[in-house]
Each structure stands twice: as structure tokens, then as C-alpha cells.
Amino acid sequence: xxxxxxxxxxxxxxxxxxxxxxxxxxxxxxxxxxxxxxxxxxxxxxxxxxxxxxxxxxxxxxxxxxxxxxxxxxxxxxxxxxxxxxxx
Amino acid sequence: xxxxxxxxxxxxxxxxxxxxxxxxxxxxxxxxxxxxxxxxxxxxxxxxxxxxxxxxxxxxxxxxxxxxxxxxxxxxxxxxxxxxxxxxxxxxxxxxxxxxxxxxxxxxxxxxxxxxxxxxxxxxxxxxxxxxxxxxxxxxxxxxxxxxxxxxxxxxxxxxxxxxxxxxxxxxxxxxxxxxxxxxxxxxxxxxxxxxxxxxxxxxxxxxxxxxxxxxxxxxxxxxxxxxxxxxxxxxxxxxxxxxxxxxxxxxxxxxxxxxxxxxxxxxxxxxxxxxxxxxxxxxxxxxxxxxxxxxxxxxxxxxxxxxxxxxxxxxxxxxxxxxxxxxxxxxxxxxxxxxxxxxxxxxxxxxxxxxxxxxxxxxxxxxxxxxxxxxxxxxxxxxxxxxxxxxxxxxxxxxxxxxxxxxx
Numbered sequence: 001x002x003x004x005x006x007x008x009x010x011x012x013x014x015x016x017x018x019x020x021x022x023x024x025x026x027x028x029x030x031x032x033x034x035x036x037x038x039x040x041x042x043x044x045x046x047x048x049x050x051x052x053x054x055x056x057x058x059x060x061x062x063x064x065x066x067x068x069x070x071x072x073x074x075x076x077x078x079x080x081x082x083x084x085x086x087x088x
Numbered sequence: 089x090x091x092x093x094x095x096x097x098x099x100x101x102x103x104x105x106x107x108x109x110x111x112x113x114x115x116x117x118x119x120x121x122x123x124x125x126x127x128x129x130x131x132x133x134x135x136x137x138x139x140x141x142x143x144x145x146x147x148x149x150x151x152x153x154x155x156x157x158x159x160x161x162x163x164x165x166x167x168x169x170x171x172x173x174x175x176x177x178x179x180x181x182x183x184x185x186x187x188x189x190x191x192x193x194x195x196x197x198x199x200x201x202x203x204x205x206x207x208x209x210x211x212x213x214x215x216x217x218x219x220x221x222x223x224x225x226x227x228x229x230x231x232x233x234x235x236x237x238x239x240x241x242x243x244x245x246x247x248x249x250x251x252x253x254x255x256x257x258x259x260x261x262x263x264x265x266x267x268x269x270x271x272x273x274x275x276x277x278x279x280x281x282x283x284x285x286x287x288x289x290x291x292x293x294x295x296x297x298x299x300x301x302x303x304x305x306x307x308x309x310x311x312x313x314x315x316x317x318x319x320x321x322x323x324x325x326x327x328x329x330x331x332x333x334x335x336x337x338x339x340x341x342x343x344x345x346x347x348x349x350x351x352x353x354x355x356x357x358x359x360x361x362x363x364x365x366x367x368x369x370x371x372x373x374x375x376x377x378x379x380x381x382x383x384x385x386x387x388x389x390x391x392x393x394x395x396x397x398x399x400x401x402x403x404x405x406x407x408x409x410x411x412x413x414x415x416x417x418x419x420x421x422x423x424x425x426x427x428x429x430x431x432x433x434x435x436x437x438x439x440x441x442x443x444x445x446x447x448x449x450x451x452x453x454x455x456x457x458x459x460x461x462x463x464x465x466x467x468x469x470x471x472x473x474x475x476x477x478x479x480x481x482x483x484x485x486x487x488x489x490x491x492x493x494x495x496x497x
Contacts, residue, residue, distance in 0.1 A: 020241060020283060037234030043291040046349040051379045051387065054286070054296055054345060054357075059134035059153040059167075060433075060454060060490055067140060067488055068429075071460060073397050073421050074363035074371035076280070076300035077341035 126204045126231040126238075128163040131156050134494045142458065142486020144176040149190075151492075165197040165210075178482060179420075182468055183314045183328055185255070191216040204231040208242075217264055218251040223278070236288045246278035252311045269307040270335075276306035296345035301338070309333035315418040316468060317407040318476060325476030326468070329410060331417045334402070339365035343373075355379040368401035369422065385438065391431035391456070399424040405464050406477045420482070424463040431456035431488075440495070449495045460484035 050056050065078050132155050139148040149170035157163045170193070176186035197210030208227040214220070227242035251264045251274075267274035282300045289295055314328040343361035350356060361373040375393040382388065400422040402415035433454035440446045466479040474480070 017281070020281070023239075023283070037236050039236060039288050039291050041235070044288065046292055047288065047294060049349070049353070049355075051353070051355040051381060052294065052347060052349055054294075054347065056379075057134070057435075057452065057492070057494065059136045059151055059494075060452065060492060063136065063138050063151060063490060064431075064454075064456065064488070067456075067458070067486075068393075068395070071421060071427075071458075071484070072371065072395060073365075073367075073369040073400065074341065074361070074373065074395075075339060076282075076302050076363070077298040077343040077361055 126201070126206070126235060128157055128161075128199060128201050128206070129155055129165075130496055131163075132494060132496050134492055136490060136492035139489045140486060141489075143178065143484045144181075146174045147171050161201045163199040163201075165195075165199075167193075167195045169193040178467065178469060179313055184312055189217060191219075204235070205229065217262075218253045219248065221246060221248040223247075225280075227282075238284075238286045240282075240284040242280070242282040242284070244278075244280040244282075246276075246280075248276040248278070248306070250274040250276065250307050250311070267307065267311055274307035276304060276308060278305075279303045292349040294347050296343075296347070298341075298343045298345075300341045302341075303339075304337045306335060307333075308335060308337060309417070310419055313417075313419050315404070315407055315416045316476075317410050317412065324468075324471035326406060326471060327410070329416075331419070332415050333417060334367065334415050337365060337367055339363065339369075353381055363397075367422070369397055369399070371395065371397035385436055387435040387437070389431075389433040389435075389454070391429065391433075393429040393431075394426070395429075396426040397424065399464060403464075405466050405468075418465075420462060420465045423465040425460055425465070426463075427458060427460040429456055429458050433490075445497050447496045449493070452490075452492050452494065454490040456488040458484070458486040458488060460486075 046052055055061055069075055069078075132153075134151075134153045136151040136153075137148070138151065140146065149172045151167065151169045153165070153167045155163060155165045171191040172188075173191070174186075174188045180186055191214065193212065193214040195210060195212040197208065200207045206229040208225075208229070210225055212221075212223045212225075214222075223244060223246040225242065225244035227240055229238055229240040231238050250267055252267050253262050253264050255261070256263050269275075280300065280302045282298065284299075285297045287295045287297075309331050313331055315331050316326040316328050319325065319327040341361060341363045343359060345357060345359045347355060347357045355378070357375075357377040357379075359373070359375040359377075361371075363369070363371040363373070373393070373395045375391065378390045380388045380390075400417060402413055403417050403419070403422040404412075405418060405423070407413070407416055431454065433452065435450050435452045437448060437450045440449050460483065462482045462484075465482050466477070467482045468476075468479060470479045
């Protein structure tokens with residue numbers, strides 16, 4: 001049996017960057033006519049609670065991911081995302 | 089069982105080691121994750137001690153993470169991380185000898201806030217006797233739609249140099265050799281592109297989405313691990329040989345996280361990640377987390393995690409013969425397996441009297457138990473008893489312990 005793992009094509013990267021650029025442009029355009037926030041700032045107090053953070057203790061969660069990814073073939077897309085809570 | 093001469097004395101060091109680029113990703117998680125668009129992370133310092141014990145491997149060491157604002161728009165961060173590894177794993181026993189080594193990693197990062205945008209950049213360096221890695225990264229976050237949505241785009245680039253440690257047969261000293269790959273010293277280059285989105289759905293629910301594309305090029309194999317192929321009538325019935333990896337890899341991962349605030353002040357999080365790559369690995373990760381505060385001082389956490397992956401196209405526990413394929417590997421990270429993790433943590437928050445510049449503090453402990461059940465990785469050490477290819481499947485049980493103190497200032 002011969003196996004030939006696919007090569008990362010340059011075109012794939014280019015396509016991805018184009019898609020990201022398009023997403024940014026769409027987001028920027030959408031920002032010109034942003035919808036009214038359906039969760040008002042004064043309704044977001046729960047997102048200011050530390051227990052609602054996706055990554056409450058980065059030093060700990062980073063270590064634990066390190067343990068998993070040492071032993072697994074999968075990688076990436078584990079980073080916590082921004083809160084966007086507007087709580088300040 | 090036959091061993092190649094070099095393998096007989098080589099120190100199999102990379103058993104418990106994370107691929108350098110993955111390390112980088114994780115470090116980025118520590119440094120950049122708290123960075124929210126439109127608001128800089130809190131000033132904070134954490135000192136952690138970690139211990140991993142399983143599969144005859146012990147890894148422990150400190151991690152120190154400090155964040156500090158400089159003015160109203162700039163936040164700086166620094167991390168020092170250390171792994172002290174003592175390994176006599178199944179891989180080491182098969183093709184090398186037990187070893188001890190230390191890996192040290194340092195990183196610096198900066199987040200600059202401008203309006204509703206945050207620009208992040210940083211540098212990470214990792215050193216161990218036989219591997220050196222440097223990485224830079226850049227990310228932009230933008231709050232939008234009344235701050236209900238945060239979009240983050242990231243890019244990173246890494247450069248590695250790979251060496252091989254071996255025990256000199258005459259002096260019995262460990263020497264570090266340059267690995268030559270395609271006639272040049274072995275290197276590996278990495279690129280990563282990421283997109284993250286967080287979206288407030290209701291006053292109690294927030295959704296996170298992450299997509300990441302990673303590419304590697306260069307020497308990607310573990311120089312210490314070996315494949316084995318059938319050789320009836322010789323030793324235990326198999327022979328060890330060097331692995332042959334492709335020199336490129338591209339992976340795609342997408343994950344979603346949904347976090348919900350329960351009516352009695354507790355939080356429930358569900359996560360799923362889909363992964364596949366050009367090596368043929370397909371993986372799924374599902375995780376459930378529950379956070380429950382008790383009184384003013386205590387927060388308790390519980391975690392259940394399930395992970396499942398298929399094998400890489402060029403992986404085999406036992407190849408039929410030598411040079412069977414153009415690419416051949418027996419790294420168990422590329423095998424088919426599933427794993428379960430059960431974890432619990434406790435955090436006690438307190439005020440430090442007499443130190444006015446510390447606004448709050450916490451003492452934390454966390455314990456996790458990991459069980460890995462391999463579907464096509466056998467305990468080759470038992471080949472003499474069961475015969476090559478008929479050994480029991482290998483299982484890994486590990487306990488992971490963390491204790492850390494955090495202060496906010």
C-alpha cells in the first residue's frame with residue numbers, strides 16, 4: 001500500500017485568507033448598520049461574573065491542554081475566545 | 089526482539105513531549121486568551137506547580153504567568169514554564185533507555201487597545217537539549233454589534249531546529265547530534281491561521297466558535313520512536329526500524345463552546361471540537377464543565393471529557409515487512425484510540441491583609457484522571473509471551489495534579 005498524505009496547497013491558504021478578508025469586510029459593512037443589541041448592557045451582569053469566563057484561569061487551562069495535546073493527534077481550535085460582554 | 093545499534097543506546101526523549109507548534113498554541117492560549125476586544129485583561133500573577141504521573145512517566149514543574157497594564161491602552165504579559173521529565177515509558181523500554189530532561193519555555197506578549205480593537209503580538213522561545221523552537225504571533229480582535237460579538241483573527245509563524253541525543257558507547261556520556269534531513273540540518277517551519285468568534289446569545293448564554301488551520305513543513309518525525317515489522321523466527325518475531333514521516337502536514341480544527349448561567353449562580357459549559365488533517369487523522373472531542381460557587385469564598389469545578397480519533401494513514405502497530413510503504417509510523421499519538429478524563433477543582437478566594445496593592449487572591453487545586461484506550465497499539469514488550477501482533481492492547485492511566493496561587497493587583 002502506498003499512502004500519499006496530501007500536501008498543503010498554497011491555494012488553500014490563499015482561499016482561506018480570501019474568505020477571512022471577505023468575512024472582515026462583511027463584518028465591517030454590517031457594522032455600518034448594526035442591529036440593535038438584543039441584550040442590553042444593563043442585562044449583561046452575569047457575563048461579568050468570573051464563572052462565565054471561557055478561560056477563568058489561563059495558567060491552569062493551558063497546562064491541561066498541553067497534557068491532552070501531548071497524547072493526541074488533534075490540535076488547534078482550543079483557544080478561548082474573547083468575551084464581548086461589554087461589561088465595563 | 090532486535091534493536092538497531094543506535095536505538096539500543098539512544099535516549100528516547102520525545103516520549104512525553106508536545107510538538108513545538110502545539111506548545112506554541114497552548115502558550116498563546118495562556119497569553120492571548122484573556123485579551124478581550126474593547127477591554128484589556130486584568131493585572132494578575134499566577135504561580136502554578138504541575139505534576140503528571142502515568143505510563144511510567146513523571147513530569148512536573150512550575151509555570152509563572154504575569155500580566156500588567158502600562159497606561160490605559162497597553163497590557164504586557166510574561167510566562168515562564170518548565171517541564172522536568174523522568175521517563176521509562178513503554179516506548180522507551182522498547183527502543184531506548186530511561187531518561188531525565190528539562191524543557192524551559194519563555195514568552196513575552198503585548199496587547200494594545202485602540203477603541204473597540206485590540207492588537208496582540210508576542211514572541212515565544214522553547215529550549216531543551218535536542219529541540220529549539222522560536223515563534224512569533226499577531227492577532228486582532230474587534231468588538232461589534234453593540235459589544236455582543238467579538239471577532240478575532242490570528243497568525244503565527246514558527247521555526248524549529250531538531251537534534252538527537254544519544255549515549256556515546258565509549259564515554260557513556262550523552263552527546264547531542266545534528267540530524268541531517270534531505271542533506272541539511274533538520275528544521276521544521278510552521279504557520280497558523282485562526283479565527284475566533286464569541287457571541288452573546290441571551291442574558292444567560294454565550295457562544296464561542298474557533299477555527300484554526302495549521303501547516304507544518306520540514307522534519308516532523310520523532311527521531312527516537314521506531315516502527316516494527318514482522319520478522320518470524322527472529323527474537324520476539326519483529327524487528328525495529330526508523331520511522332518515515334511526510335515532510336508536510338496541514339490540519340483543520342473547528343470547535344464550538346456554549347456557556348450558560350444557571351438560575352442559582354452556577355455555570356454549565358458544553359464544548360465540541362472537530363479535527364482532521366492531511367495525514368488522515370479524524371478526531372472528535374466532547375467536554376462538559378460545571379462551575380459551582382459556594383458562599384463568598386469557594387468555587388468548585390467538575391469536568392467530563394471524551395476524545396476519539398482514527399489512525400493516520402501511514403500508522404501501523406506492526407508492518408508486514410521492511411519498507412512496506414513510503415511513509416511509516418508507530419507513534420501512538422497517531423494510533424486509533426479513545427480517552428476519558430474526569431476532573432475536579434476547588435478555588436478558595438481570600439483577601440491578603442496588610443498588602444493594600446493586592447485587590448484579591450485565590451488558592452487553587454485541581455485533579456484530573458486520564459484513561460486512554462488504544463485500538464491498534466499493542467504492548468510490544470509482551471511479544472515474547474503472546475507473539476508479535478497478538479499482544480494485549482495498551483492502556484494508559486494517568487493522574488494530573490495542579491496547585492496554584494493567583495493574585496490580582
